[in-house]
Amino acid sequence: MSHTPIRNFQLGDRENANAPDVLPLAREHALQSAGAAFHALADTMPQMVWSTLPDGSHDYYNARWYEFTGVPVGSTDGEGWAHMFHEDDQPEAWKRWSHSLATGDPYEVEYRLRHRSGEYRWMIGRALPILNDDDKIQRWIGTCTDIEDQKRAALQNEILSHELSHRIKNIFAIVSGLISLTARANQAFGQTARELLARIAALGRAHEFVRPHSEKSRPETEDVNLSSLLATIFESYPAFQEGRFTIGGPDIEVASKAATPVALVFHELATNAMKYGALANPDGHIAIELVENGESVTLTWAESGATMHADAEFLPGFGSRLLDLSIDQQLGGSYEREWTPEGLRLTMTVRRDRLQDS
Known part of the structure; x- marks a missing residue:
């Protein structure tokens, strides 16, 4: 997935651009207004929204973050957010975040985030850099999107696929057994039975090749x-x-x-x-x-x-x-x-x- 960095914009009074005592005040007022508007907008979003300084130090979370995590306001600023991740997901999240900070590349990772109940829910975290006129990063704007329900549905589908695959293999085995029993009881059926068993075996190999696999059952070639x-x-x-x-x-x-x-x-x-x-x-x-x-x-x-x-x-x-x-x-x-x-x-x-x- 490709993302385009966000370009910062400056607001000011063009007619008074040469007035040094007016322009800084206009810009300060514009930035303050933009900040308030951004916070209001971010608080209406269903996702958790956050921002960081160029070095990755968090300095803002919207209302959804505090509703989800239940932590006190400001307690996850700086690097205080790190302990909110599941410990098994922290190495990969840190690896990708460090890469983005070093390169300016968009950030995207899946991890489990601790809910206020103490349980962990799967999230997809994304962030884009905001660049100034000199293409330097001014800050990062990111989101956390809850994908727990999708993860559970995918897991249920995987379990169902494995169960269906197991039953299909059992059906192959039962049919082959019935053919073999029939052939033993009727010698005239012997050659036909061998050919039929070979065809069923070919189907079994094809099924084994394309069926859903776990990490342990996956064939050497993926x-x-x-x-x-x-x-x-x-x-x-x-x-x-x-x-x-x-x-x-x-x-x-x-x-x-x-x-x-x-x-x-x-x-x-x-x-x-x-x-x-x-x-x-x-x-x-x-x-x-x-x-x-x-x-x-x-x-x-x-x-x-x-x-x-x-x-x-x-x-x-x-x-x-x-x-x-x-x-x-x-x-x-x-x-x-x-x-x-x-x-x-x-x-x-x-x-x-x-x-x-x-």
């Missing part, structure tokens, strides 16, 4: 982009560990809604390549290229070293229907396929807003 999502999907394939996948292109953001169709499509492509395409050959290779094109994103899958004949069915049965559903309907795009002497080349173009809208 970048939620296409390249890292695809690497997460492919990490269970031996060919990926052998270096037979390459992923190139810029870091393109991907939202949680798009992660599911992307994961299913590329899992199906990799599985098909292992059965019939480039990955069925020990020397085969997969190259994935990501390109930004304004309002769209192009994803290219290129196989080399494939032994599958060009007349063979492309992504047989479920795979073809999945590609139509995911690319055309869910991601608002289209795809083209071609056979090169090296193998399959699939070009998918999707809408950027569908890919990134969460």
Whole structure:
């Protein structure tokens, strides 16, 4: 957030500007009037307003400050305000305030401020310098805005997101367990069950990648982009560990809604390549290229070293229907396929807003 420093202004009688005995009195009266007007205005604001001298020494708080803190008037002047912050937030607040005093940069920080009840409430503190005609700081004007309710709402949303994520993981586990039990009871279902379990596992990896994380559960890479999502999907394939996948292109953001169709499509492509395409050959290779094109994103899958004949069915049965559903309907795009002497080349173009809208 950018802020423009406030320029000080001088009030005086232009017609008597050359009268040394009149101008100082006019300026003094103007400044006194401006000070009274400022105090009256500040006391009507819902936020706490404060000001400091150029060195950061506080010399004014409006009525909202004293109503909130309950401290005696004048008791937080100078550096007396410091003990009003929660001790855990003081180092960062002091660091940013010291930087602003040294550089003149706008001040902004979140901290907990002690209420008159003894409880602490989250605030966002901001301040801008007032400059004179020589660009020197005359004082700082700042505000404290109560954001406790927003903080609590954000925390509740985070807790809810983690709970929903945990339940989704449990559903994946239950469905996988039911499929495995069915496969053990019906041997004819075995191959279908293995394929279905692999697809569910791909969905699980995509969900784990984009779900809300705590500091302890957060993956090593914090970048939620296409390249890292695809690497997460492919990490269970031996060919990926052998270096037979390459992923190139810029870091393109991907939202949680798009992660599911992307994961299913590329899992199906990799599985098909292992059965019939480039990955069925020990020397085969997969190259994935990501390109930004304004309002769209192009994803290219290129196989080399494939032994599958060009007349063979492309992504047989479920795979073809999945590609139509995911690319055309869910991601608002289209795809083209071609056979090169090296193998399959699939070009998918999707809408950027569908890919990134969460």
